[in-house]
Amino acid sequence: MEVRDSQVLAAMSHPLRRRLLDMLKLDGPATASVLAEKTGQAVGNVSHHLKVLSGAGLVVEAPELARDRRERWWRRPSEALSWATSDFVGDPVTEVAETVSLDRQMTLSRGWLSEMETAPAEWRDAWFSSDAWMRLTSAELAELNERMAALFAEFGAKAASDPSVERQSVFVFGRGFRAEP
Known part of the structure; x- marks a missing residue:
């Protein structure tokens, strides 16, 4: 999915929303309850962020997975998300989006470094920088x-x-x- 609208870029430029997008990509469709449990967030908070992502077209409902009318499943309509900063010249949302992305990358990297010594040997030997x-x-x-x-x-x-x-x-x-x- 090529992001060309700054409102879509702004919608995904939030740490929790980026994490939700990552989880839906890696683990597939999920309900707000499942995502709330995995993230340690309140269901209402996750539901709010899913609605923002839905409004931007970054997630869609998957009604075929629901067991009843109350259950709402969400999935990503596209595996990949990309944008070109040249499409947003002069728009401050570009810097915010890139900063959120870089912060997420650094947080995940630091998390690995802090747990590396206790990771199984095959994972310690396989990682690279x-x-x-x-x-x-x-x-x-x-x-x-x-x-x-x-x-x-x-x-x-x-x-x-x-x-x-x-x-x-x-x-x-x-x-x-x-x-x-």
């Missing part, structure tokens, strides 16, 4: 982004292709931008 300085053109940086996104999509599809293998949730992120050492 990689960075590199390169000299690239803007077109080469765009190509690197496309190739990384394709690799992320390829590995993300493995769970759907073979659900018999036990998998753990894994967070992977990458950023590339112009900078000086």
